[in-house]
Amino acid sequence: MDWSSWWATYSTLVLSIGVYGLMALSISLTLSCGLLSLANAAFMGIGAYVSAVSTLQYGLSFPSALLLGTLAPSSVALVIGVPVLRLSGVYLAMATLGFGEVVRVVALNLDITGGPLGLNGIPLFTEWWHVLLSVVAVLLLLQALRHSRIGRAFEAIREDETAARLMGIATHRIKLLAFVLGAAIAGLAGGLNAHYTFTLSPGNFGFENAVDILTMAILGGIQGLLGPLLGGAIITLLPELLRSLQEFRMAANGVILIAVVLFLPHGIWAPRRLARWLKKRSKHADA
């Protein structure tokens, strides 16, 4: 198989690895604040619809469509984040899932989103380097945040929110920042996704997708930025790799996840576990 036919067969899969890497990074932002928010699939949907409508119906350029697709979900996040982030734990998860349902039903009933039929004939603007560039830019941004007061505040809030507040951290603002930034990244991923899949339908961004995205981040691990990327790649590839199992592949998918969560509670990529392990080894080597 030569390169061009390989790419013709697998380009969607390769681009999806990048896009779902972005999605896993987006949910890892709220997770790293200790927030179990499941709104990211809906934010991705908003980004996808807004950018697809921009190019398809208003003839906007791809970059401006992506920009709108990033801004729209983050504005929504800013508005719903203020009341919703007062919740925590399972209540936050339920509220954000409810929000996802609202977005799905709205997309199902609006004319501009094509109703239940969705949108068809979205121009195929997304190139591999758009995805790569987005992943690299998001990685650089998140890496810079991790090593600043913002990243430390995320971690402090996750470990002990009360102590963080008493150390002078405006925790509600920091959590809102994580939520809005996560929505922006999800919107970007959605915009990229819409412009290589050709079609969008309301079912693409529902409950199953929300859970998949969460699974990617948990599976990969959120201690480092490589974890979510790895988790995104694995969950995207797994159905393809397990194709030979046919109807049992979803079950195999589940078994693999259970095994990882049981045996690697911090995910596959956990720099701190690695550091401990290396330390132990070097101690043995010294002895």
Add this chain to the structure above:
Amino acid sequence: MLTLDRISRQFGGVTALEQVSLTVPSGQVFGLIGPNGAGKTTVFNLITGLFPPSSGEMHFQGQSLLGLPPYRIATRGIARTFQNIRLFSEMSLIDNVIVGMHAHLDYPIWDAVLRTPRFRAMERNARMEAHHLLQRVGLGDLSQELAGNLSYGNQRKLEIARALATQPRLLLLDEPVAGMNATEKNAVMALIESLRQDHLTVFMIEHDMRFVMGLCDTVAVLNFGRIIAEGTPSAIQSNPAVIEAYLGQEDTAS
């Protein structure tokens, strides 16, 4: 510096504090003692804004503290430690201390994203200052260790360093030497003494009488949510009401 004026607090039907009035003068080491369950930690929780008083007034440096969220009270200059240690246990010691500097590391977010010279300078200074604070509490050699791996006594010292990192004018210490051995207690005593030299006001809850009597300028005694005595350590030690609170009433029949 800090005044509580007839502060009361009820939890459901239970009165935890009743008409508590206290004045912590600037520059002093002020002690609050009392039997278990007297409501001492509740006093700290009210001062730091974790919950509001049911009635009464609180002022810090002449300004009311009522209605302020905890992070604002912290930035006004009140820092605290916790009786049941609340460190960020999966973070390194130095990062725990730098979290305490959050409000003072006030570079805008884009400075961090672009890694501007201002950002680098502020982060470098913070790291150096955090090292100094760790050295000051005697944990200078452990800066890269995870906070959760520290011994109980060292965790209490780290809490003090983290509280100092917020640059407080009033430091609230909730049982700073609980669970410490004699050597560790002496080190903390010397530390608090040096904080006094730096004109920091310290308000502490402690059960260790030798510690309280050796450090405090003024001691107040809380029993069943009420202040029953206030005065110099020696006056408190011979106060009949205090002795009664701790040892029970003398049997008058015998």
